[in-house]
Amino acid sequence: MKKYIIFFISTFIYSQTENFDNQNLISESENFTIQTPIGTTGYANNGSLRWYHNTESVVVENFFFQMSGFTPYNGNGFAYLNAGMEGYNTFENIEMVISNVDLSSFAFPYLSFYNIHPDGIETLDVYVDNTLVHTIDSNSSVWVKNVIDLSGFSDLTDATVRFVGNCNLPESGEVGIGIDELKIYSETDMEFIVADTTTKNCNLNPGFDNQIVLKVTINTSGSLNPIELKNLLFANTSTNYCDNFKKVKLYDDLNFVDENLIAQKDPSSEIDFSLSYPLQSGANDFWLVVDISQNANENDVVDFDLTQIKIDETSFGASDINNDDDNSNINDEGYFKVTNLNGSGEGSFLAALNSANNYSCNDATIDLTSLSGTLSVTSKMNHSSDVNITILGPGAENLTIDGTGFTDQMIYSYGNGSISISGLGFSNFNSTEIIYKPSDGGFLMFENVHFFNNALTSENMFYMPDSNLQSDIVFSLKNCTFSNNQNSGSELIYIPHNGKGKVEIINCTFFENSTRDGPFLHSSITGITDHRKLNF
Numbered sequence: 001m002k003k004y005i006i007f008f009i010s011t012f013i014y015s016q017t018e019n020f021d022n023q024n025l026i027s028e029s030e031n032f033t034i035q036t037p038i039g040t041t042g043y044a045n046n047g048s049l050r051w052y053h054n055t056e057s058v059v060v061e062n063f064f065f066q067m068s069g070f071t072p073y074n075g076n077g078f079a080y081l082n083a084g085m086e087g088y089n090t091f092e093n094i095e096m097v098i099s100n101v102d103l104s105s106f107a108f109p110y111l112s113f114y115n116i117h118p119d120g121i122e123t124l125d126v127y128v129d130n131t132l133v134h135t136i137d138s139n140s141s142v143w144v145k146n147v148i149d150l151s152g153f154s155d156l157t158d159a160t161v162r163f164v165g166n167c168n169l170p171e172s173g174e175v176g177i178g179i180d181e182l183k184i185y186s187e188t189d190m191e192f193i194v195a196d197t198t199t200k201n202c203n204l205n206p207g208f209d210n211q212i213v214l215k216v217t218i219n220t221s222g223s224l225n226p227i228e229l230k231n232l233l234f235a236n237t238s239t240n241y242c243d244n245f246k247k248v249k250l251y252d253d254l255n256f257v258d259e260n261l262i263a264q265k266d267p268s269s270e271i272d273f274s275l276s277y278p279l280q281s282g283a284n285d286f287w288l289v290v291d292i293s294q295n296a297n298e299n300d301v302v303d304f305d306l307t308q309i310k311i312d313e314t315s316f317g318a319s320d321i322n323n324d325d326d327n328s329n330i331n332d333e334g335y336f337k338v339t340n341l342n343g344s345g346e347g348s349f350l351a352a353l354n355s356a357n358n359y360s361c362n363d364a365t366i367d368l369t370s371l372s373g374t375l376s377v378t379s380k381m382n383h384s385s386d387v388n389i390t391i392l393g394p395g396a397e398n399l400t401i402d403g404t405g406f407t408d409q410m411i412y413s414y415g416n417g418s419i420s421i422s423g424l425g426f427s428n429f430n431s432t433e434i435i436y437k438p439s440d441g442g443f444l445m446f447e448n449v450h451f452f453n454n455a456l457t458s459e460n461m462f463y464m465p466d467s468n469l470q471s472d473i474v475f476s477l478k479n480c481t482f483s484n485n486q487n488s489g490s491e492l493i494y495i496p497h498n499g500k501g502k503v504e505i506i507n508c509t510f511f512e513n514s515t516r517d518g519p520f521l522h523s524s525i526t527g528i529t530d531h532r533k534l535n536f
Contacts, residue, residue, distance in 0.1 A: 188222035202362035231310035303327035343378030393423030396450035403429030
């Protein structure tokens with residue numbers, strides 16, 4: 001049986017179409033056959049634009065499973081390279097060719113396109129004539145923009161741009177590489193366009209850090225001669241800010257860790273951040289957050305406005321800033337305190353988790369710090385939303401979540417929200433995962449947690465999904481202990497992560513554990529290795 005690799009396209013977009021009018025963008029070659037797109041639903045020829053591929057015949061049935069489940073970046077269809085479902089051959093040099101491109105007509109020629117690549121079977125090389133300029137071999141199940149500087153070829157009047165696909169098996173074919181919104185255009189110098197602020201407009205809780213007040217977006221265009229953000233000035237008209245706030249901080253990522261902290265200040269009527277931050281072309285997002293004092297006054301107003309921006313040596317004021325006029329208040333909304341050890345009902349852990357899951361405004365916190373003893377799990381707790389939930393315990397030595405007789409996951413997290421758990425013990429679970437997280441989004445974090453005397457038989461203690469978060473920590477164990485746990489069916493911790501996010505395991509202790517496959521299973525994680533031993 002032969003394995004088919006097919007290129008197919010339905011939409012091509014060029015930012016400067018006048019450079020291509022009346023030109024034959026796809027020219028014939030004696031080494032390839034032009035395959036006319038099949039008239040299958042959702043796939044149509046777009047004018048004279050067609051894909052090349054090798055001399056194998058097009059198999060209509062392949063169109064029904066190639067890149068299934070993925071929507072186009074721009075909503076109008078996309079091209080793809082895909083390994084078929086039969087055979088174990090290796091295919092190389094499956095090309096899509098754009099010819100007769102006059103790169104000299106662009107002042108600073110650039111090539112951009114979006115790609116999606118959920119598996120690791122194929123690679124895609126981009127050439128200008130015979131010079132390799134770009135390679136795609138990493139995984140991503142979301143559309144990722146690629147920008148390639150072609151200024152080194154600006155003297156070419158008849159260039160050929162080639163997308164060369166390769167497939168290296170023995171794995172059977174799965175989903176391939178999709179390409180959408182291909183553009184050849186002239187890049188310009190970077191310039192500031194406008195700044196926008198969005199108020200979180202959610203209530204902020206006393207005693208918690210890093211609570212979002214504003215999202216600030218600095219919009220730019222162009223990529224040549226990048227510019228720097230030098231200063232952000234905020235007016236703070238919050239009530240009793242000296243008493244209510246401990247710190248005012250600025251982050252460049254929603255994951256509020258030290259590496260993403262840009263600046264911080266003590267509270268005052270003006271928050272003046274001096275920066276030296278290189279901006280990217282497009283939207284640059286920042287988050288203004290506050291640490292709220294434990295004794296903050298309920299119902300006090302939290303209100304900040306961006307009043308001035310300095311980029312390089314130029315300052316911009318109110319006319320260049322679109323401020324959101326909403327504000328927030330300090331109160332206990334989004335904070336759910338567990339008051340008893342019951343398996344359900346008012347004040348229970350289950351009730352608090354259900355309330356947190358349904359909280360639509362901000363991150364939610366579940367507080368078990370006033371409890372001690374054993375809390376028995378009686379039913380599955382669903383986390384189906386995008387709310388980030390923090391679960392705080394009094395210490396693993398003080399409160400144990402007990403799974404005796406329970407035959408399901410304790411938490412089933414199929415939303416995109418993160419879960420962070422600290423200060424708890426988990427014991428006597430004897431079925432499937434304690435926490436099962438099959439969604440693509442969110443983090444899974446544990447700190448000062450003790451897992452002991454669990455006997456799982458079929459799956460794993462944790463499950464972290466494939467994640468599209470390229471640079472963030474997606475799974476974390478800090479100061480955790482694993483003792484006397486068993487898993488006769490698989491690994492102790494299963495992390496089938498195929499992206500490029502980070503996994504951290506810091507200062508954790510493992511002893512007297514027994515599993516079939518060892519402590520960890522992971523895929524393509526940088527920084528840790530696969531461990532395969534029965535006892536550890």
